[in-house]
Amino acid sequence: MDLGLLGDTAINAFVQLNPSAPWAIKVAESWRGLPFGKYLQKSPPRRRRSVTGPSSTARVPLWCGGSIVVNQDYPYEQAESLFFSKLPLDVRVIIYEMVLGGMLFHIDSERQDGRIFHSICASPETVGEVHHHPHEACDSLNLAAARNNMSPSRQETPEPSGFLPLPMTCRKAYTEAIEVLYNSNVFDFTSNNVAFRFLKTMIPTQRLRSIRHFRMTMRIPHHPAMNSRSRRDWNALFEFFGDQMSGLRNLYLKFLMLHPCQQQIRNTEDANGVHWIRPMVSMAADSKRKRGCTVEIMTGHELQNLGLAYEQAEQYITSGDYEEIVRLTCLTVHKRIRVSLGGQG
Structure with missing residues (x-):
């Protein structure tokens, strides 16, 4: 029996019923999948999406105050507005x-299950630097409002963020502008839980394809x-980025690994690490070829451009054999990860 196939319920029951809780938790960890697996393995919620339909009102998700998604009653489409009748669509899109x-x-x-909030970075140009701290780089007033809005004691509806009144004006404005909100901004997530709650349970599936710039x-x-559960989740992660988030142009992933995980990677021969590197490399090579997407990963203080690593491997494999190119790229990437975590060069 492959214990990796046990469900989370069975694993949790094993821990709770075992008289030696510390030992049971340690054993159960070797059976568990990765933290984001539970989101990737389930279908997104089914919602009635009537924002562009014939009805006069609809309940649609909007960014509001410190909350990412709230419901608002949508007004009638205002096609008679001079904004729509006098300005051509391309000019409206620029606006x-x-x-x-x-x-x-x-x-x-x-909190793990708490209300998700956003803050607008005041120093986006430093986001790639080691000392960039998300909260310190944000507008303090905006962040304070976000935290106040997520307080359980706060019952009133939060005021919209400064950029929201435009898409909230009417149905037509929402239909034309909502795509811009997703494809013209950078989304930076600080935890697995928040990222996949947002991506898999909060926004409509079709909006995943609109996101261009994603950091986590x-x-x-x-x-x-x-x-087996971890391998399944790891493969599903990069299938998700490659297939469901098919509009990505920049993907940045920073991996924070616990010491035992780092030690295992340091002690692994590069040839034996190819199998878990391959999903990343395959997704990066395919995405770069199809739409010029840049995929970067950070381990330790080492930043790797996976698409660039694949292109460099192509120069050495003159036969053009895809499998050989992928294997050489995986060897190179695993070595760089191993060294970045303190392994021998």
Whole structure:
């Protein structure tokens, strides 16, 4: 029997019923999948999406105050407005981009199951630097409002963020502008839980394809190849980025690994690490070829451009054999990860 196939319920029951809780928790960890697996393995919620339909009102998700998604009654479409009748669509899109685009959203939650809030980064140009801290780089007033809005004692509806009144004006404005909100900004997530709650349970599936710039700090509790559940979740992660988030142009993942995971990688021969590196490399090579997407991963203080690593491997494999190119790329990437975590060069 492959214990990696046990469900989370069975694993939790094993821990709760075992008289030696510390030992049971340690054993159960070797059976568990990765933290984001539970989101990737389930279907997204089915919602009635009537925002562009014939009805006069609809309940649609909007960014509001410190909350990522809230419901608002949508007014009638205002086609007679001079904004729509006098300005051509391409001009309106430019206006939408000026109002809604060019921002970096840090998205977080103070509790695992708490309300998700966003804050607009005040120093987006430093986001790639080691000392960039999401909260310190944000407008303090905006962040304070976000935290107040997520307080359980706060019952009133939060006021909309400064950029929201435009898409909230009417149905037609929403229909034309909402795409810009997703494809013209950078979304930066500080935890697995918040990221996949947002991506898989809060926004409509079709909006995943609209996101162009995505950053995430990922906490990896154990090696991605520890057991069958972890391997399944790891493969599903990069299938998700490659297939469902098919509009991506920039993907940045920072891996924070616990010490046992780092030690296992340091002690693994590069040839034996190819199997868990391959999903990343295959997704990066395919995405770069199809749409010029840049995929970067950070381990330790080492930043790797996976698409560039694949192109460099192509120069050495003159036969053009895809499998050989992927294998050489995986060897190179695993070595760089191993060294970045303190392994021998």
